[in-house]
Amino acid sequence: MIxxxxxxxxxxxxxxxxxxxxxxxxxxxxxxxxxxxxxPHAAAFWLRFVLxxxxxxxxxxxxxxxxxTDRAAIVVLAGEHAVVAPDNGLAVPPARALAAATGADSEELEVFEIAVDDPTSATFHGRDVFAPAAARIREDAWTGTGVDREALAALPSLTPADEYVDRRFPEPTVERDGEAVVAVAGEVLVVDDFGNAITNVPADAVAAVEPGDRVRVNGGDPVPFVxxxxxxPQGDRLVTVGSHGHVECDVNDGRGTDAFGVDAGDPVRLSFE
Amino acid sequence: MIxxxxxxxxxxxxxxxxxxxxxxxxxxxxxxxxxxxxxPHAAAFWLRFVLxxxxxxxxxxxxxxxxxTDRAAIVVLAGEHAVVAPDNGLAVPPARALAAATGADSEELEVFEIAVDDPTSATFHGRDVFAPAAARIREDAWTGTGVDREALAALPSLTPADEYVDRRFPEPTVERDGEAVVAVAGEVLVVDDFGNAITNVPADAVAAVEPGDRVRVNGGDPVPFVxxxxxxPQGDRLVTVGSHGHVECDVNDGRGTDAFGVDAGDPVRLSFE
Amino acid sequence: MIxxxxxxxxxxxxxxxxxxxxxxxxxxxxxxxxxxxxxPHAAAFWLRFVLxxxxxxxxxxxxxxxxxTDRAAIVVLAGEHAVVAPDNGLAVPPARALAAATGADSEELEVFEIAVDDPTSATFHGRDVFAPAAARIREDAWTGTGVDREALAALPSLTPADEYVDRRFPEPTVERDGEAVVAVAGEVLVVDDFGNAITNVPADAVAAVEPGDRVRVNGGDPVPFVxxxxxxPQGDRLVTVGSHGHVECDVNDGRGTDAFGVDAGDPVRLSFE
Incomplete structure (x- = not known):
C-alpha cells in the first residue's frame, strides 16, 4: 500500500x-x-494524526x-512504515507517530537521503522524485507486510542522512497560581474544513479542567469546556479536546475561527476561572 | 467493497x-x-441518488x-447492501433506494444498533465507531457477493433497533384548476457544485409539462422547461428534470441558485401557463 | 485500470x-x-499533462x-490506451500525448463513435454513456496489459468516426528583431490550484532566455525568469517553465493570477530585454 x-x-x-x-x-x-x-509543518500535524x-x-x-532548491529528499523509516517526503519538517512528526504506533522507538528514526539525478522538472518533484522513490521502496524493500529495514538501506538510491529537519511543534506555556493551572498559552496549529481552530495545547495540559467548566479564549467571554x-446549542462557541488529542476552539455548526477571531498561527491563551 | x-x-x-x-x-x-x-437529510438525498x-x-x-450525544449508531440492511451511519436520518433514504434497486422491499428495512463501547473520542465516530463497524461487517458478514443477513444479525456488536429515524423528504403540493395542474409548490433540497438548485419535485409531478413549455419559478419571468x-443559450435560465429524477432550476453554464435567488431549504413554486 | x-x-x-x-x-x-x-479544451490541457x-x-x-445535444460520444484509441469522452475537444489532445508516450503515431489516431441508445437522462452521460462504455471496453477489449485494437473495433456499440473535434491549442506568436526573439505573445490556458497562470507558450519558444534574465509580462515591471x-523571495513574482513544459506566470507562495492580473483565456505577452 502506498x-x-x-x-x-x-x-x-x-x-x-x-x-x-x-x-x-x-x-x-x-x-x-x-x-x-x-x-510543511502544519501539514505534518495532519499526517501525524491520520497516518x-x-x-x-x-x-x-x-x-x-x-x-x-537544494533541500534534500528523504525517506524516514518508522517501524515497518516508510515516509517519503521533502526534508522540510513534513516527514519527521508523522514518522515519530508511526514509530510509536508500531511499538518502535519514536526518538530513534532512521533517515535516508534520496539521490536526485537530473529531474525532469525543477517544480514538480512529487512526480519526478517522490512518487518514483515510493514505488521503488514498495517494490524493492517490502516484506509482504511492511518495509524491510535491510532492503531499504541497501537501495542504491538511498544513503544515510546525517542531518535532517527535525522540527517540533511549539510547546504551550502553562501558567500557574501555586499549584493551580490558571492559563495555558499556545497557538493555533491548523484549521480544519469545519473551521475548528486546533491548537498546540495537548489534552493533558487541560486535564484539570472539568466538562462544564468555563474557559476564556484570549480574554474573551467565557465559553464552556465540553x-x-x-x-x-447550535451556533454557540465551545472549547473541547478533539479526536487528535489537542484543544480546539469551535462552534457547534459554525466556524470557530470566525467566532473566536483566530486563524492558523495565531496565539491562543486559554484561561480558567 | 466498502x-x-x-x-x-x-x-x-x-x-x-x-x-x-x-x-x-x-x-x-x-x-x-x-x-x-x-x-444529514440533504446528504441522504445524495446517497439515495448515487449509492x-x-x-x-x-x-x-x-x-x-x-x-x-446519545444518538445511536446503526446498520441498515438493504437487500445485500448494508449502510453504516449515525441514526439521524442519513441512512434510511439511501437504504430504501438500495433495497428497491436490488428487488428487496424498500418498506421492510432491517435496522441494527451498533454497540459503542468507550470510544476514543467524542468528536470523531467516523474513525472510532463507523469505520470499524463497516470493516467488521465486511469481514464477518459477507458472502463473497453481498452482505449476509444471518451473519449480520449474529454479530455480537449488533442488536435489532426497535426505533430509528425514518425521515421522509417533504412532498411537494400540487395545485390544480379542475383537472389541470397549475402549480407545484416544493422546496430546494440540495444545491450541487454547478449551482443547480435541486428540488423535492419529482418528475411525475411535472409529467404534463412538455419540453418547450414555460414555467415561472416563485412568480418570476417564465423560463423554458427543457x-x-x-x-x-449559454447564460440563460431553465427548468429541467435532472438525472436524479427531480426538477432542478438551472442556468446553462451558470449558477441556478444565483439566477433564481434560491438556496437549499428555500421554497420553490413552479407555475405553469 | 480505468x-x-x-x-x-x-x-x-x-x-x-x-x-x-x-x-x-x-x-x-x-x-x-x-x-x-x-x-473541455482547458480540461484537455490537464489530461494531456497527467494521463x-x-x-x-x-x-x-x-x-x-x-x-x-447531438454531440457524439467517442472513444479514441491511442497506442494501448483508450480515451472515452464527449466529442467536444476533450479527448484528442490527451490521446495524442498518450500515443506519443507509447511510441504510437500521435497524428494517426483511431476514433470510434459510441452508440447512445435511449439514455436514462439527458443531463448525466457520465453515468449513462461514458462510464458504461469505459467498463465495456475494459471487459471486452483488454489484452491484460492494454486495449486491443481489433477487439475494440469489433465492439458492436462502436463505429468508426469519420469526423471528430480535433481542436489544437492556440500557437503563440514569436516576435523577432532580426534573429533575436524580443517577445512571445500567447494566452493563459489554465490556472492551477496554486494560482499559477499556465500559458500556451512552450519551453522551446523561450529556449534563448537564460535563468536570471528578466521578462516583462504584458508590459509590466520586469520579473526574473527562473x-x-x-x-x-517569498511573495515575489517570477516566470518559469512548469512541469508540463509550458511557461507560467507565478508568485513564490502566492497567486500569479492576482499578481499579474491575468486569468484563464487572457492574452499574455512576454517581452525580453
Missing part, C-alpha cells in the same frame, strides 16, 4: 498516481491532497515550497 | 481509510467527502452533527 | 464509480474531478457542457 498526500489539490496528484502505477501494482490510497498549502491509523505502508507526502459539539 | 461518504472534506477521511485497512483488505471507494456539511449505482457493498456514511442544459 | 476525470466535483463521480463497478472489477483511479468546469504518466488504461473523461519558485 498512501499519497500533498497540498496539490487537483489535478497534479494524478501524475503521481500514474508514475507509481507504471512501477508498482501496490494499492494507492489518497490520504489528502488538500494539506495546508505551502506549510498512524494505517497498517504498515509507504507514505508519499509532498508539501514542498522549497522544490528546486466533551463534544452537541453539548452546546 | 464505500466511504462524509461531510469531512480533508484530511479526516484518511483516518477512516486507515482504520478500515487495518481490519480489512476490502476495496475502498470514496463516494464523496463533500456531502452537505452537518445536514444504488453500486453492486452490493458496505456503505459507511458519516454526516454527524450529533456526534457525542430536457437538457444546452436547449437554452 | 481512470476517471470530470468537472463534476462531488458527489456525481460516485455514480460513475458504481456504474463501472457493476460491470467490471478493474481498478478505479480518480484522475481529477475538478477539471476546469464546462471548459501520459499512466501505463495503458481506459481513461473515462467527462467535461460535457453539450450533454443532451527555474523554480524558490529562486525568488
Amino acid at each position: 498512501t499519497l498526500a500533498s497540498d496539490f489539490g487537483a489535478p497534479y496528484p494524478a501524475a503521481m498516481k500514474g508514475v507509481v502505477r507504471r512501477r508498482s501494482d501496490a494499492e494507492l490510497i489518497d490520504a489528502s491532497h488538500d494539506l495546508p498549502r505551502g506549510d 498512524p491509523e494505517f497498517p504498515p505502508a509507504v507514505h508519499c507526502a509532498v508539501v514542498d515550497p522549497g522544490v528546486g 466533551e463534544t459539539f452537541a453539548s452546546v | 464505500t466511504l461518504a462524509s461531510d469531512f472534506g480533508a484530511p479526516y477521511p484518511a483516518a477512516m481509510k486507515g482504520v478500515v485497512r487495518r481490519r480489512s483488505d476490502a476495496e475502498l471507494i470514496d463516494a464523496s467527502h463533500d456531502l452537505p456539511r452537518g445536514d 444504488p449505482e453500486f453492486p452490493p457493498a458496505v456503505h459507511c456514511a458519516v454526516v454527524d452533527p450529533g456526534v457525542g 430536457e437538457t442544459f444546452a436547449s437554452v | 481512470t476517471l476525470a470530470s468537472d463534476f466535483g462531488a458527489p456525481y463521480p460516485a455514480a460513475m464509480k458504481g456504474v463501472v463497478r457493476r460491470r467490471s472489477d478493474a481498478e478505479l483511479i480518480d484522475a481529477s474531478h475538478d477539471l476546469p468546469r464546462g471548459d 501520459p504518466e499512466f501505463p495503458p488504461a481506459v481513461h473515462c473523461a467527462v467535461v460535457d457542457p453539450g450533454v443532451g 527555474e523554480t519558485f524558490a529562486s525568488v
Whole structure:
C-alpha cells in the first residue's frame, strides 16, 4: 500500500498516481491532497494524526515550497512504515507517530537521503522524485507486510542522512497560581474544513479542567469546556479536546475561527476561572 | 467493497481509510467527502441518488452533527447492501433506494444498533465507531457477493433497533384548476457544485409539462422547461428534470441558485401557463 | 485500470464509480474531478499533462457542457490506451500525448463513435454513456496489459468516426528583431490550484532566455525568469517553465493570477530585454 498526500489539490496528484502505477501494482490510497498549502509543518500535524491509523505502508507526502532548491529528499523509516517526503519538517512528526504506533522507538528514526539525478522538472518533484522513490521502496524493500529495514538501506538510491529537519511543534506555556493551572498559552496549529481552530495545547495540559467548566479564549467571554459539539446549542462557541488529542476552539455548526477571531498561527491563551 | 461518504472534506477521511485497512483488505471507494456539511437529510438525498449505482457493498456514511450525544449508531440492511451511519436520518433514504434497486422491499428495512463501547473520542465516530463497524461487517458478514443477513444479525456488536429515524423528504403540493395542474409548490433540497438548485419535485409531478413549455419559478419571468442544459443559450435560465429524477432550476453554464435567488431549504413554486 | 476525470466535483463521480463497478472489477483511479468546469479544451490541457504518466488504461473523461445535444460520444484509441469522452475537444489532445508516450503515431489516431441508445437522462452521460462504455471496453477489449485494437473495433456499440473535434491549442506568436526573439505573445490556458497562470507558450519558444534574465509580462515591471519558485523571495513574482513544459506566470507562495492580473483565456505577452 502506498498512501499519497500533498497540498496539490487537483489535478497534479494524478501524475503521481500514474508514475507509481507504471512501477508498482501496490494499492494507492489518497490520504489528502488538500494539506495546508505551502506549510510543511502544519501539514505534518495532519499526517501525524491520520497516518498512524494505517497498517504498515509507504507514505508519499509532498508539501514542498522549497522544490528546486537544494533541500534534500528523504525517506524516514518508522517501524515497518516508510515516509517519503521533502526534508522540510513534513516527514519527521508523522514518522515519530508511526514509530510509536508500531511499538518502535519514536526518538530513534532512521533517515535516508534520496539521490536526485537530473529531474525532469525543477517544480514538480512529487512526480519526478517522490512518487518514483515510493514505488521503488514498495517494490524493492517490502516484506509482504511492511518495509524491510535491510532492503531499504541497501537501495542504491538511498544513503544515510546525517542531518535532517527535525522540527517540533511549539510547546504551550502553562501558567500557574501555586499549584493551580490558571492559563495555558499556545497557538493555533491548523484549521480544519469545519473551521475548528486546533491548537498546540495537548489534552493533558487541560486535564484539570472539568466538562462544564468555563474557559476564556484570549480574554474573551467565557465559553464552556465540553466533551463534544452537541453539548452546546447550535451556533454557540465551545472549547473541547478533539479526536487528535489537542484543544480546539469551535462552534457547534459554525466556524470557530470566525467566532473566536483566530486563524492558523495565531496565539491562543486559554484561561480558567 | 466498502464505500466511504462524509461531510469531512480533508484530511479526516484518511483516518477512516486507515482504520478500515487495518481490519480489512476490502476495496475502498470514496463516494464523496463533500456531502452537505452537518445536514444529514440533504446528504441522504445524495446517497439515495448515487449509492444504488453500486453492486452490493458496505456503505459507511458519516454526516454527524450529533456526534457525542446519545444518538445511536446503526446498520441498515438493504437487500445485500448494508449502510453504516449515525441514526439521524442519513441512512434510511439511501437504504430504501438500495433495497428497491436490488428487488428487496424498500418498506421492510432491517435496522441494527451498533454497540459503542468507550470510544476514543467524542468528536470523531467516523474513525472510532463507523469505520470499524463497516470493516467488521465486511469481514464477518459477507458472502463473497453481498452482505449476509444471518451473519449480520449474529454479530455480537449488533442488536435489532426497535426505533430509528425514518425521515421522509417533504412532498411537494400540487395545485390544480379542475383537472389541470397549475402549480407545484416544493422546496430546494440540495444545491450541487454547478449551482443547480435541486428540488423535492419529482418528475411525475411535472409529467404534463412538455419540453418547450414555460414555467415561472416563485412568480418570476417564465423560463423554458427543457430536457437538457444546452436547449437554452449559454447564460440563460431553465427548468429541467435532472438525472436524479427531480426538477432542478438551472442556468446553462451558470449558477441556478444565483439566477433564481434560491438556496437549499428555500421554497420553490413552479407555475405553469 | 480505468481512470476517471470530470468537472463534476462531488458527489456525481460516485455514480460513475458504481456504474463501472457493476460491470467490471478493474481498478478505479480518480484522475481529477475538478477539471476546469464546462471548459473541455482547458480540461484537455490537464489530461494531456497527467494521463501520459499512466501505463495503458481506459481513461473515462467527462467535461460535457453539450450533454443532451447531438454531440457524439467517442472513444479514441491511442497506442494501448483508450480515451472515452464527449466529442467536444476533450479527448484528442490527451490521446495524442498518450500515443506519443507509447511510441504510437500521435497524428494517426483511431476514433470510434459510441452508440447512445435511449439514455436514462439527458443531463448525466457520465453515468449513462461514458462510464458504461469505459467498463465495456475494459471487459471486452483488454489484452491484460492494454486495449486491443481489433477487439475494440469489433465492439458492436462502436463505429468508426469519420469526423471528430480535433481542436489544437492556440500557437503563440514569436516576435523577432532580426534573429533575436524580443517577445512571445500567447494566452493563459489554465490556472492551477496554486494560482499559477499556465500559458500556451512552450519551453522551446523561450529556449534563448537564460535563468536570471528578466521578462516583462504584458508590459509590466520586469520579473526574473527562473527555474523554480524558490529562486525568488517569498511573495515575489517570477516566470518559469512548469512541469508540463509550458511557461507560467507565478508568485513564490502566492497567486500569479492576482499578481499579474491575468486569468484563464487572457492574452499574455512576454517581452525580453
